[in-house]
Structure formats: structure tokens, C-alpha cells
Amino acid sequence: MQYFPKDAHHTMTAVINEKREIVHWYFDITLANLDVVVLPNREIFVLDEAELLNALNNEKITDDDYRLAKxxxxxxxxTLTADNNDLLKRWEADFKTLHAVI
Incomplete structure (x- = not known):
């Protein structure tokens, strides 16, 4: 399941396995190469921070792009560490509905 929130600079993809269990949620911060993975136990991994800095240093992105991504x-x-992320809340409700019909 994918989510593209209005007026945000990130998307979320929920990855589900064949047993209908969440594998992880993948947040992609757009306009720059920066990603966040959240596991079912709510462990959070930030990916590609070095690549983001490298893109800035090599002038592939602007200072404004870098600041926006950060x-x-x-x-x-x-929101993730406070367990108050709107997309995860929405996903939980949507997944219950989806699970009921498949």
C-alpha cells in the first residue's frame, strides 16, 4: 500500500508479506535521496544520509533542497518516535479494511 500525503515532501509504502503481516513501512523523502524504514517493532532506520550529503557536496542538490530534506x-x-504518525495510523485502519476483504 502506498500513501502520498498532500503538502508533504515524503511518501510511505507499507510492505506486507504473503501471510498478510507487515514487513516494514518505508518512508521516502522526496526531492532528495533520504529514506526511513520502520519495522513492526517500531525500530527506525534512517538510510542514505551520506548520499544526501554527497549530493549536496557534489552540487547535485541545492542547499535549500538539503535543508528541506533534513x-x-x-x-x-x-512523529514516529512519539508513535503519532498520521500515515501509520491511516495504514492501520486501511489494513484492517483490506484484510477483511481479501
Whole structure:
């Protein structure tokens, strides 16, 4: 399942296995190469921070792009660590509905 929230700079993909269990949630911060993975136990991994910095240093992205990606990451991590992420809440409700019909 994929989510593209309005007025946000990230997307979320929920990966489900053949047993209809969540494998992980994958947040992709757009406009730059920065990703966040959340496991079912809510362990959080930030990926590609070195690549983001490298893109800035090699002028593949602007300072504004870099700051935007880092600000989006900070907002995302705040909601994830507080267990208050709107997309995860939405996914939980959607998955219950989907699970009931498949």
C-alpha cells in the first residue's frame, strides 16, 4: 500500500508479506535521496544520509533542497518516535479494511 500525503515532501509504502503481516513501512523523502524504514517493532532506520550529503557536496542538490530534506526528516522522526504518525495510523485502519476483504 502506498500513501502520498498532500503538502508533504515524503511518501510511505507499507510492505506486507504473503501471510498478510507487515514487513516494514518505508518512508521516502522526496526531492532528495533520504529514506526511513520502520519495522513492526517500531525500530527506525534512517538510510542514505551520506548520499544526501554527497549530493549536496557534489552540487547535485541545492542547499535549500538539503535543508528541506533534513527538516522533513526531523518532522517525520518526531512523529514516529512519539508513535503519532498520521500515515501509520491511516495504514492501520486501511489494513484492517483490506484484510477483511481479501
Amino acid at each position: 527538516a522533513e526528516l526531523d518532522k517525520l522522526l518526531t
